[in-house]
Amino acid sequence: MGRIWPIWGAILFLTLPLHAADRVVVGSKNFEESRLLAEMFAQLLESRTTLQVERRLGLAGTQVCFEALKSGAIDVYPEYTGTGLVSILGEQAKGGPDQTLNRVRSEFLRRWNVWWLAPLGFENSWEIAVPKELAEREHLETITDLARVSKSLHGGFGHEFVGREDGLLGLQKTYGLQFRSVDHLQQAIQYQAAKQRTIDALDVYSTDGRLILYNLKVLRDDRDFFPPYEAAALVRGETLKKHPEMGAVLGLLAGSLDEDAMRAFNLRLQEKHESEVVVARDALRSIGLVVKEGNAPEPASRKPGVLAYFWGARRDLGRLTLQHLGLSAAALLLGALFAIPLGLWLERHRRWAETVIRILGLLQTVPSLALLAFMIPLLGVGALPAIVALWIYSLFPIVRNTYTGVRDADPKAVEAATALGMTPGQTLREVRLPLAAPFVMAGLRTAAVITVGTATLAAFIGAGGLGEPIVTGLQLADSAMILSGAIPAALLALVVDALLGWVEKSLRPAGLEQRT
Amino acid sequence: MPPEPILEAVDVAKTYGDGTAALAGVTLAVQPGETVALVGESGSGKTTLLRTFNRMIEPSAGTVRIEGKPVTELDPIALRRRTGYVPQDGGLIPHWRVERNVELVPRLLGWDRDRRRERTREMLELVGLSAAQASRYPAELSGGQRQRVAFARALAADPPLILLDEPFGALDALTRLELHRQFLELKSHLGKTAVLVTHDLGEAFRLADRIGVMRAGRLLQLGPPAELAEHPADPYVSALLELRRG
Numbered sequence: 001m002g003r004i005w006p007i008w009g010a011i012l013f014l015t016l017p018l019h020a021a022d023r024v025v026v027g028s029k030n031f032e033e034s035r036l037l038a039e040m041f042a043q044l045l046e047s048r049t050t051l052q053v054e055r056r057l058g059l060a061g062t063q064v065c066f067e068a069l070k071s072g073a074i075d076v077y078p079e080y081t082g083t084g085l086v087s088i089l090g091e092q093a094k095g096g097p098d099q100t101l102n103r104v105r106s107e108f109l110r111r112w113n114v115w116w117l118a119p120l121g122f123e124n125s126w127e128i129a130v131p132k133e134l135a136e137r138e139h140l141e142t143i144t145d146l147a148r149v150s151k152s153l154h155g156g157f158g159h160e161f162v163g164r165e166d167g168l169l170g171l172q173k174t175y176g177l178q179f180r181s182v183d184h185l186q187q188a189i190q191y192q193a194a195k196q197r198t199i200d201a202l203d204v205y206s207t208d209g210r211l212i213l214y215n216l217k218v219l220r221d222d223r224d225f226f227p228p229y230e231a232a233a234l235v236r237g238e239t240l241k242k243h244p245e246m247g248a249v250l251g252l253l254a255g256s257l258d259e260d261a262m263r264a265f266n267l268r269l270q271e272k273h274e275s276e277v278v279v280a281r282d283a284l285r286s287i288g289l290v291v292k293e294g295n296a297p298e299p300a301s302r303k304p305g306v307l308a309y310f311w312g313a314r315r316d317l318g319r320l321t322l323q324h325l326g327l328s329a330a331a332l333l334l335g336a337l338f339a340i341p342l343g344l345w346l347e348r349h350r351r352w353a354e355t356v357i358r359i360l361g362l363l364q365t366v367p368s369l370a371l372l373a374f375m376i377p378l379l380g381v382g383a384l385p386a387i388v389a390l391w392i393y394s395l396f397p398i399v400r401n402t403y404t405g406v407r408d409a410d411p412k413a414v415e416a417a418t419a420l421g422m423t424p425g426q427t428l429r430e431v432r433l434p435l436a437a438p439f440v441m442a443g444l445r446t447a448a449v450i451t452v453g454t455a456t457l458a459a460f461i462g463a464g465g466l467g468e469p470i471v472t473g474l475q476l477a478d479s480a481m482i483l484s485g486a487i488p489a490a491l492l493a494l495v496v497d498a499l500l501g502w503v504e505k506s507l508r509p510a511g512l513e514q515r516t
Numbered sequence: 517m518p519p520e521p522i523l524e525a526v527d528v529a530k531t532y533g534d535g536t537a538a539l540a541g542v543t544l545a546v547q548p549g550e551t552v553a554l555v556g557e558s559g560s561g562k563t564t565l566l567r568t569f570n571r572m573i574e575p576s577a578g579t580v581r582i583e584g585k586p587v588t589e590l591d592p593i594a595l596r597r598r599t600g601y602v603p604q605d606g607g608l609i610p611h612w613r614v615e616r617n618v619e620l621v622p623r624l625l626g627w628d629r630d631r632r633r634e635r636t637r638e639m640l641e642l643v644g645l646s647a648a649q650a651s652r653y654p655a656e657l658s659g660g661q662r663q664r665v666a667f668a669r670a671l672a673a674d675p676p677l678i679l680l681d682e683p684f685g686a687l688d689a690l691t692r693l694e695l696h697r698q699f700l701e702l703k704s705h706l707g708k709t710a711v712l713v714t715h716d717l718g719e720a721f722r723l724a725d726r727i728g729v730m731r732a733g734r735l736l737q738l739g740p741p742a743e744l745a746e747h748p749a750d751p752y753v754s755a756l757l758e759l760r761r762g
Contacts, residue, residue, distance in 0.1 A: 416607025419572055419679075420669070421597030421624050434611055509611030511653030 023052040024239060024246065027074035027381075027462065029065055030058040030471060032269040032276070033124060033207060033231075033262065037078035039280035041233060041250060044289060048249045056381065056462035057276075058471050060369075062087050064376055064461060066234075070112055071380035073462070075239040076250070080124060081116070082229035084108065086166075093166060093227030097123070100228050113237035117247060118254030122207060122262050125229035126161070128171070129204045129216040131194055142222040146201065147175045155179035156190050156199030166227065167203070174225045191216075206259050209267025218259075231257075256287040273478055309480040313469070321488055324465035327458055328451045328496075331387045335394030335447055340440060342395075343402025344428070353403055360396040368393070368457045376461060386455070386463035393454055394447035401443025405436030434509045441504035448500055452493045456485065466492070520584060521545035522677060522709050523569060528578035529733075530564055538564040540733035541578065548676070551703060551710040552738075553724035555717055555756075561733040562713045566679050569711065570599045582677070597624055600670030600678030600708075604685045606662040608654040614640070614665050615650040621673040639668035644698065660691035664698075671706070680712045684719065696722055717760045729753050 024045065028038030035057045042053045056074050059065045062083055068074045084104040085091050093100070101119065108114040128143055135141075138149050146153075161167040162184050171177060179201070185193060190202045191214045204211060206218055233250045240247050265283055268274045284290065310317065346353040366374075371392065375385030409432040417427050459467030466489040473481030523546040530539040539561045546552050554562040567573040568580050571592040580587045587595060608617050618639055619632045627635070640650055643664040654662055663683060670678055684692045700723065703710070714720055720727045721741045728738040729752070737749040748754035 410610055412603065412605055412607045413609045416601065416603050416666075417609060417620070419570060419596055419601040419603070419607075420621050421593050421595075422620075423593055426624075431609055511611045511613070511655055 022050070022243075023054055024075040024243065025054045025056055025073065027059055027065055027068055027077035028057040029062065029077070030060055030460075033266055034078055035276045035472075036265055036269060036280055036283070037120070037231060037233075039276045040253070040283055041076060041078070043277075043280055043284060044249055044252065045246065048252075049243070049245050051243060051246065058459065058468070059381060059462050060373075060460040060471075064373070064381060067376040068381040068462065069114060069234060069236060071376075072236065072238070073380035073382050076233055076235045076246070078120075078231055079116075079234040080229040080231055081119070082125060082227040084116070084234075086227060096224055097228035097230050101230060101232075108234075109237070115235045115237055115240060115247070117233040117235060117250050119230040119232040120253050121255040121257045122231060122259045123229050124205050124207045124231060124259075124262070125221075125226045126167070127204055127206045127218045127221065127226065128201055129194075129211060129218050130201050131197065132215045132217045134200055135217040135219075140217070140219060142220040143171070143175050143177070143225070144222050146219055147177050150177050150179050150201070153179055153200040154198065155182040155201045156185045156193050157182065157203050158187055158190065159184050161203040171225055174223055207262035207266055209263050209265070209270045212263050212267050213271060252289055253287075256289075257283070261286070306480045306483055310484055313484055317466075317469075317484060317488060320464060320466050320468055320485070321492065323463075324452070324455055324467075324489065324492065327383060327386055327390060327463060327465055328448070328455045330383075331390030331451050331455075332394055332444070332448050334387070334391045335398055335451075336444060338391075339395045339398035339443075339447075340402050343399045343440075344406060346399070346403045347406045350407075357396070357400055357403065360399055363392050364396045368454050369460065372457060372461050381462040383458075383463045385461055386458035386465075390451045390454055390458070393450050397443040397446035397450070398440070399443075401439045401446075402436065405439025405443075406432050409435035435512075437507045437509065438504055438512075441500065441507050445497060445500040445504060448496050449493050452489070452496050456489050521581075522548045522583055523711070524579075524581040524584075525565065525568070526579045526581070528565065528568055528575045528580060530561075530568070530573060531576045537733050539568075539575065542730075542733075542735045543578075544728060544735060544738055546677075546709060546711060548709050549707050550725040551712060551723060553712045553714055553720035553727045554730055555714055555720045555727060556730035557715065559732075560730040562730045563681055564733075565730070566681055566711060566713050569677075569679055570596045570601065572596075597621055597673065598675045598677075600673075600675040602663075602666045602670045602678065602680045602683040604682040605659075606654070606666035608662055608665055608669075610654055613651050613653055614645070614657070617654070617665055618650075618668045618672050620669055621675075625673055635672055636668075639672050640665075642671070642702070643668045658691075659687055660695060663687060663691075663695060667699075667702070671702075671708075676709060678708050678710045680710060682713055682715070684716075685714070692719075699723055717756060721760075729756065 026038050026042045026045070028034040038055070038057055042055055045051055046053050056068070059068060065074070065077050065079070066088055069077060081097070081100045081104050082093060085100055086093055089104065089107055091103070101116065105116045108116060128146065130140055130146065138145070140146055157168055162182070168182070183199060190199070191210050193199045194202050194216060195214050204216065204218065211218060233253070235247065235250070265279050268279050269276060342356070346356055368389070371389045372385065375389050379385035379388060414427055414431055417431050422430070455465050456467035456470055458465050459471045466485040469481045469485035473479065473485065525542055525544050527541045527543055528539055529537065529541045531537045542561070542565055554565060556562045564573055568575045571587055582590065582595065615636050618636045622632045622635055636650070637647070640647070645661065645664055645668070649657065649661065654665070657665065666683070684695055687695065696719065712720070712723060724741065726738060726740050727744055729736045729744070729750070731752055737744060737753050744753060745757060748757060
């Protein structure tokens with residue numbers, strides 16, 4: 001028992017910040033607007049309260065965020081009322097913004113003691129947009145106006161939008177829309193196509209910055225077909241009880257943002273690749289909730305070359321590398337502590353060996369993202385579930401190599417040692433384990449490389465590490481940022497492999513010929 | 517009246533779970549100081565019988581006695597520590613130097629370091645290995661040298677009884693002859709009791725005081741080489757001897 005304590009200590013240390021008393025954790029989903037809003041929450045809380053704020057930005061999607069909130073891994077994150085109604089409560093969208101808000105408010109309070117604070121003032125819902133020039137020529141303000149002229153227009157819609165009842169199908173019924181032709185397009189291509197006037201109408205999110213860039217006009221949904229997606233802060237009731245000031249401070253944001261403002265902010269994030277830290281500060285300034293200066297350092301501008309980017313981000317990368325190593329090391333250490341004894345036990349109870357090793361092998365084939373997602377309902381988000389998932393991946397190579405290494409260790413020598421009066425324990429300690437050590441080490445080495453590689457995905461559940469710039473970079477289509485995570489992660493795997501290779505070699509007992 | 521046998525097997529049988537009988541009731545007695553060779557084809561049960569003597573295999577029926585005591589009443593670990601054992605290929609522990617291999621049993625018995633070191637030196641000298649070879653690893657020795665180390669290891673704690681399982685089987689003809697000569701020297705010198713399993717009748721004739729011929733789990737005949745040669749008790753034994761002469 002005694003020697004396990006340092007590891008539990010390490011885990012506690014890694015997860016402790018989540019539970020410290022005067023700390024709140026702000027989360028976000030993994031797209032620009034969600035990160036921006038979360039950063040605004042964080043900066044506002046930092047400047048107007050004494051709370052320590054921790055950021056867990058870029059969690060993978062609604063389910064992850066909401067599970068994290070319920071479990072207390074995060075305290076607040078920006079959510080949309082329509083998402084709350086349809087995705088979380090699983091209800092049909094009906095009624096206007098107020099009805100939707102009232103519905104999710106009461107249900108979330110009743111079921112989970114989770115509070116919807118006052119909406120921020122804008123919606124980010126599905127809308128139909130047309131080129132401004134077309135709107136002016138045909139005097140289009142609403143979708144009803146569009147239906148009037150749609151027979152002569154080409155529509156270009158996303159794959160998902162085309163197939164859904166709350167997408168094009170329902171829209172056509174509600175408004176009697178009939179296009180001359182309809183193309184199914186990727187989102188990025190839709191905007192290009194609209195610019196070149198290959199298509200005349202497209203589905204958009206109402207606060208997408210590209211609406212400005214591509215000169216598009218959003219048509220009003222005058223028959224309230226699309227469910228309202230009002231943005232608001234979603235907060236844990238327990239946190240509000242402990243820190244009532246949090247509700248008051250975040251309440252300052254109620255009704256303070258509109259779609260035009262959000263499009264402009266999103267544009268800066270999406271196309272100009274500015275940092276959400278800077279944009280959030282400007283946004284707070286623009287609505288008069290100035291944050292004190294010097295709070296967040298100005299990050300490097302996002303468009304320099306890769307090397308300059310690396311240099312600018314060196315301090316962050318150092319921290320992330322340490323975090324990455326910490327996650328991997330904790331998982332590997334726990335893996336070794338569990339898997340080596342298990343391998344030895346299986347060698348003594350061989351009828352279980354096949355089954356156990358096969359089950360561990362099966363676990364190995366679970367896709368990493370799926371495994372991480374399974375962890376969330378059980379362990380929330382952050383370092384702990386990531387370590388557990390990585391731990392699971394580390395087991396198979398270690399158990400298998402320990403088992404076969406000890407089982408196949410020089411049978412003649414083992415037999416002779418036994419026949420001359422060594423006890424089973426002595427043969428294990430003095431003969432079989434030393435002979436198996438290079439195999440056990442090779443298993444550990446495989447596990448280490450898997451762990452270091454897979455740990456990049458831990459960023460999806462907010463555990464940090466070198467996956468963080470990769471995940472964010474993918475969202476922002478910023479290759480320098482992606483590389484700033486991917487290259488150190490690859491180097492790290494190489495270094496760890498080389499290091500353990502050296503240990504493996506030095507553990508090879510003297511007197512043994514190279515077994516390959 | 518003959519002296520009390522050091523080793524006795526009475527109706528020893530071994531049947532495996534799947535019904536195959538490796539030993540079908542074998543009775544023999546080995547007197548102190550003699551060398552008994554067990555010969556037979558592979559599958560005749562000779563190695564199985566040998567392994568019941570140090571409880572590496574537990575018989576399904578019958579009794580094995582060492583110095584008059586049933587082995588089932590002895591602690592198997594203690595029994596093995598005072599019974600020498602030399603397998604084919606030596607069975608040396610590959611990551612231990614020669615000296616550590618040789619002092620294995622004395623160490624298990626808790627001898628102090630000086631006594632162990634002295635004994636190891638003595639044993640290596642006895643089997644004709646130099647002090648320089650003491651610090652080599654088994655892989656750095658020739659097959660014959662390894663087998664000498666195995667003999668030194670078996671003798672190190674001065675056991676009264678030594679079990680040898682095809683100890684010369686993997687050696688080339690010249691080395692084998694060399695080791696045969698050494699075995700005979702040791703035998704006259706030390707006066708140990710030895711049970712030698714071999715499939716080589718010539719080897720048995722050279723080294724053993726008495727020879728037991730085994731076939732299909734039975735001991736067909738046990739006697740001095742001359743007796744076997746003159747009065748084979750079984751057609752198989754005479755056929756075997758014919759083969760040797762031819």
